[in-house]
Amino acid sequence: xxxxxxxxxxxxxxxxxxxxxxxxxxxxxxxxxxxxxxxxxxxxxxxxxxxxxxxxxxxxxxxxxxxxxxxxxxxxxxxxxxxxxxxxxxxxxxxxxxxxxxxxxxxxxxxxxxxxxxxxxxxxxxxxxxxxxxxxxxxxxxxxxxxxxxxxxxxxxxxxxxxxxxxxxx
Numbered sequence: 001x002x003x004x005x006x007x008x009x010x011x012x013x014x015x016x017x018x019x020x021x022x023x024x025x026x027x028x029x030x031x032x033x034x035x036x037x038x039x040x041x042x043x044x045x046x047x048x049x050x051x052x053x054x055x056x057x058x059x060x061x062x063x064x065x066x067x068x069x070x071x072x073x074x075x076x077x078x079x080x081x082x083x084x085x086x087x088x089x090x091x092x093x094x095x096x097x098x099x100x101x102x103x104x105x106x107x108x109x110x111x112x113x114x115x116x117x118x119x120x121x122x123x124x125x126x127x128x129x130x131x132x133x134x135x136x137x138x139x140x141x142x143x144x145x146x147x148x149x150x151x152x153x154x155x156x157x158x159x160x161x162x163x164x165x166x167x168x169x170x
Contacts, residue, residue: 030058031057038053059101060090061101103118116152116155117150124139124166126170144160
């Protein structure tokens with residue numbers, strides 16, 4: 001992980017720090033090392049941290065429960081602690097009752113969390129590609145399940161109709 005040489009156009013570069021870019025192990029290596037930091041640092045400190053954190057590679061979703069005295073120092077301490085590992089720095093949004101995480105709209109209203117599909121680029125495998133036919137069937141079943149889990153019944157119907165229309169166009 002310390003001697004990565006890569007080319008760009010007609011030049012060659014030696015990466016001086018960080019995980020070797022583009023290697024099959026890069027995501028696993030980053031996930032494991034940051035996961036160790038999470039488990040040993042901020043997930044254990046219940047006096048400062050009042051949250052639930054879920055991470056997917058380099059995206060973190062958290063539910064922050066402010067202390068009863070509404071002390072903003074604990075939020076500042078948490079943000080500072082996140083950025084004490086490595087050279088990269090997290091972009092941290094302030095707490096709110098609405099956020100987007102990956103492809104999901106997440107709303108908090110009257111202590112109830114609701115979700116809906118945020119974005120769908122409809123980048124599907126074309127049916128005439130060299131992929132086996134089972135990939136197309138798996139795509140359809142997987143997307144339908146994905147939409148069902150993310151949306152209420154009315155939104156599910158609307159997004160499913162868009163999915164069918166765009167899949168047929170494709």
